[in-house]
Amino acid sequence: MYCQVIIDIVHENVASPFTYRIPEEMELIPGQRVAVPFGRREKEGIILGLSETCDLDESRVKDILRPLEDYAAVPAELMELAGQMALEAHCPLAETLRLMLPAQMRGGRIHVKTEKTAVLNVQAEKALAMAEAEKRSPKRAAILRMLADGKVHMVSELASAVKEPREALRKLAADEIILLSEEESLRVPGSSFGSLQNPGFTLTAGQREALDEILPCLTGKGGRFLLHGVTGSGKTEVFMAAVQETLTLGKSAIILVPEIALTPQMVSWFRGRFGPVAAVIHSRLSPGERFDEWRRIRRGEARVVIGARSAVFSPARDLGLIVVDEEHESTYMSDHHPRYDAREVALNRCARENATLILASATPSILSFARARRGDYMLLEMPRRVKDRPLPEVEIVDMREELENGNRTVLSASLRRTLKECVTRGEQAMLLMNRRGYNSFVSCRSCGYVVKCPNCDISMTYHVASNDGMLRCHYCGQAMRPPETCPECGGKYIRYFGAGTQKVEEEVAKLLPGIPTARMDYDTTGGKDGHGKILEEFRSGRARVLIGTQMIAKGLDFPQVTLVGVIAADMTLNLPDYRSRERTFQLLTQVAGRAGRGEKPGKVIIQTYKPEDPVIGYAASQDYRSFFEDEFRRRRRGLYPPFTLLVRFLTESRSEEAAVRTADQLEREIRDMMENHPAWQKKVLLVSNDTPGVKVLRGKNRRHVLMKLLVGPETDEMIAAMTELAREPAGDTEVWFEVNPTTMI
Ligand code: ADP
Ligand code: ZN
Numbered sequence: 001m002y003c004q005v006i007i008d009i010v011h012e013n014v015a016s017p018f019t020y021r022i023p024e025e026m027e028l029i030p031g032q033r034v035a036v037p038f039g040r041r042e043k044e045g046i047i048l049g050l051s052e053t054c055d056l057d058e059s060r061v062k063d064i065l066r067p068l069e070d071y072a073a074v075p076a077e078l079m080e081l082a083g084q085m086a087l088e089a090h091c092p093l094a095e096t097l098r099l100m101l102p103a104q105m106r107g108g109r110i111h112v113k114t115e116k117t118a119v120l121n122v123q124a125e126k127a128l129a130m131a132e133a134e135k136r137s138p139k140r141a142a143i144l145r146m147l148a149d150g151k152v153h154m155v156s157e158l159a160s161a162v163k164e165p166r167e168a169l170r171k172l173a174a175d176e177i178i179l180l181s182e183e184e185s186l187r188v189p190g191s192s193f194g195s196l197q198n199p200g201f202t203l204t205a206g207q208r209e210a211l212d213e214i215l216p217c218l219t220g221k222g223g224r225f226l227l228h229g230v231t232g233s234g235k236t237e238v239f240m241a242a243v244q245e246t247l248t249l250g251k252s253a254i255i256l257v258p259e260i261a262l263t264p265q266m267v268s269w270f271r272g273r274f275g276p277v278a279a280v281i282h283s284r285l286s287p288g289e290r291f292d293e294w295r296r297i298r299r300g301e302a303r304v305v306i307g308a309r310s311a312v313f314s315p316a317r318d319l320g321l322i323v324v325d326e327e328h329e330s331t332y333m334s335d336h337h338p339r340y341d342a343r344e345v346a347l348n349r350c351a352r353e354n355a356t357l358i359l360a361s362a363t364p365s366i367l368s369f370a371r372a373r374r375g376d377y378m379l380l381e382m383p384r385r386v387k388d389r390p391l392p393e394v395e396i397v398d399m400r401e402e403l404e405n406g407n408r409t410v411l412s413a414s415l416r417r418t419l420k421e422c423v424t425r426g427e428q429a430m431l432l433m434n435r436r437g438y439n440s441f442v443s444c445r446s447c448g449y450v451v452k453c454p455n456c457d458i459s460m461t462y463h464v465a466s467n468d469g470m471l472r473c474h475y476c477g478q479a480m481r482p483p484e485t486c487p488e489c490g491g492k493y494i495r496y497f498g499a500g501t502q503k504v505e506e507e508v509a510k511l512l513p514g515i516p517t518a519r520m521d522y523d524t525t526g527g528k529d530g531h532g533k534i535l536e537e538f539r540s541g542r543a544r545v546l547i548g549t550q551m552i553a554k555g556l557d558f559p560q561v562t563l564v565g566v567i568a569a570d571m572t573l574n575l576p577d578y579r580s581r582e583r584t585f586q587l588l589t590q591v592a593g594r595a596g597r598g599e600k601p602g603k604v605i606i607q608t609y610k611p612e613d614p615v616i617g618y619a620a621s622q623d624y625r626s627f628f629e630d631e632f633r634r635r636r637r638g639l640y641p642p643f644t645l646l647v648r649f650l651t652e653s654r655s656e657e658a659a660v661r662t663a664d665q666l667e668r669e670i671r672d673m674m675e676n677h678p679a680w681q682k683k684v685l686l687v688s689n690d691t692p693g694v695k696v697l698r699g700k701n702r703r704h705v706l707m708k709l710l711v712g713p714e715t716d717e718m719i720a721a722m723t724e725l726a727r728e729p730a731g732d733t734e735v736w737f738e739v740n741p742t743t744m745i
Pocket of ligand 2: 453454455456458473474475476477478698
């Protein structure tokens with residue numbers, strides 16, 4: 001027998017499978033990992049297929065050295081998925097196969113943990129009789145009794161009842177009364193999330209209706225749903241019930257969340273409800289724990305998996321359901337190679353494995369909603385909050401008027417008043433400021449010089465002294481002391497402008513002296529469980545106001561919050577990205593949805609310099625439909641996704657000239673293709689060849705060639721050709737080719 005092996009190396013010369021001979025006594029199956037001789041070294045690989053014959057010269061075919069596990073690490077369905085993803089991303093199979101395994105598994109870095117076990121080699125009655133007859137060694141007798149009892153078989157457990165049992169065990173084994181062996185033991189991670197019991201709700205009418213559509217699909221060939229429910233409509237309960245049903249049917253479920261650290265409530269609820277059949281995959285697991293959770297899933301011992309985007313590749317047995325919660329979040333797109341969109345992978349897996357897909361959100365992505373309208377997903381709508389709680393009342397504050405009235409602070413008069421009242425009533429408030437730090441830029445009043453990062457074309461942000469009093473670059477982390485005089489003109493009028501979360505924190509402290517507040521942003525959530533500590537501080541009521549970046553907008557459920565303030569709604573609206581309107585609408589609607597989730601009604605104050613912008617209005621009235629129609633029309637007019645694919649070549653080089661030259665070269669090649677192939681001419685729209693949002697990043701000069709592709713039968717081939725173009729060596733310039741890139745900076 002022979003087998004084709006994908007070697008775990010990413011290199012263009014090693015992209016196709018290699019043939020090896022399977023030694024006589026060895027039995028192997030596709031998906032199994034093996035050690036093979038490769039050149040002069042030993043490498044790991046995955047078996048792609050088996051064959052009885054081999055076209056190669058026998059003498060050149062080498063033997064498989066040994067299997068790395070006695071099971072297929074990548075089950076058949078995931079092997080096929082990896083194959084398809086490699087084709088679509090035009091990348092080597094070794095690269096997509098890596099997604100299917102815990103990183104720690106590769107390279108033999110993680111060892112299977114074992115424990116010594118003892119089992120009887122004689123009937124239990126006989127063992128008890130021997131224990132009775134045993135006069136000389138009480139240890140021997142005790143061990144026999146415990147083993148006969150059948151509850152204990154780990155040596156470590158025996159040792160807690162019998163002191164130093166080793167010698168007695170050895171003798172019993174030598175007399176063939178017991179068998180000693182080693183057994184694998186799994187490191188089940190302790191939960192730092194705690195577990196909440198199932199609150200046992202009576203379903204609302206909206207929840208019932210949604211489930212009536214979903215549940216029948218779980219038994220059959222699966223269905224595709226977009227669950228669109230306003231914030232607080234109880235979407236979680238809908239998919240939890242679907243998970244429950246999936247388990248009852250003997251199948252497994254995967255729940256994807258945007259970020260585990262930001263969903264502690266859901267995770268603990270989920271733990272309490274499903275107990276040990278649940279696996280939680282998060283970044284705080286040790287490599288050993290992560291590997292063992294993966295094995296519990298692979299063996300079918302864990303049948304519900306909750307995790308961030310990479311959990312979509314979990315080797316769940318008999319997959320019945322995948323839920324993507326907050327499906328509009330951009331964290332579902334991976335930004336390193338090989339790039340993938342977890343929602344697309346989920347859709348693909350569900351189709352392959354006859355499983356049901358539920359995408360859930362209060363603000364679905366334009367792409368998903370467009371698909372639902374086309375009939376690709378069944379749209380389930382929950383337009384009312386649980387218990388008919390009202391959506392929060394929204395007030396829009398024009399910050400230009402505040403300026404005219406002489407208010408130069410970040411808090412409008414209205415927000416100050418409402419915040420004070422809210423706290424006085426003993427309720428809680430959340431304030432969104434989508435930028436961290438204190439001041440966003442530092443500039444010279446005399447000559448206009450702005451302090452920029454030495455590595456990036458970005459202004460430096462000032463962080464308060466209690467942080468470290470430094471200027472920081474939010475792109476590369478570079479820090480420097482603020483200048484006392486202008487490095488350009490030597491002037492003394494260095495001034496600080498713009499605001500971030502730290503400034504908001506300071507102003508709230510001035511407004512509400514003695515009232516404890518908490519701040520949640522990148523700077524405060526660094527340590528172990530940084531998010532958890534802050535969320536707990538707020539949940540317990542110790543902190544009364546939570547100030548934070550978009551982190552605080554994500555699905556949190558704090559019933560005591562009755563006021564949400566958005567400090568600067570325009571911040572995301574002004575980003576140079578075709579999705580900035582969508583992102584702004586989502587952010588505003590989501591954060592507004594944090595208010596009034598308990599018994600008391602909520603209020604939202606949105607501060608903006610552009611109150612007339614329709615996006616602000618749609619978010620204020622939580623009017624998803626109108627926003628969607630408006631945005632959909634705008635995308636069609638401007639030929640943006642989903643009407644086209646936006647693709648770009650990004651060049652990066654230490655030398656500006658080289659980055660420009662490579663981009664120009666790429667543009668010429670595209671134009672050549674357009675001249676020579678009618679399909680290209682019809683389908684490619686060259687948009688620009690210029691600098692992206694950030695001209696210099698981490699010391700590298702950047703250019704991009706931006707195009708729109710009209711989708712058609714030739715699209716795939718064109719993308720393949722462009723991928724090839726990007727792979728051509730370009731000296732010291734790096735070239736990235738991206739389809740619908742996550743960011744346009
Ligand atoms: P969404 O995700 O749609 O914003 P959640 O799932 O977080 O909403 O539910 C909102 C709140 O309503 C939560 O506190 C949840 O515990 C509660 N809830 C959900 N379903 C019910 C129900 N059927 N009866 C009572 N309370 C419910
Ligand atoms: Zn920088």
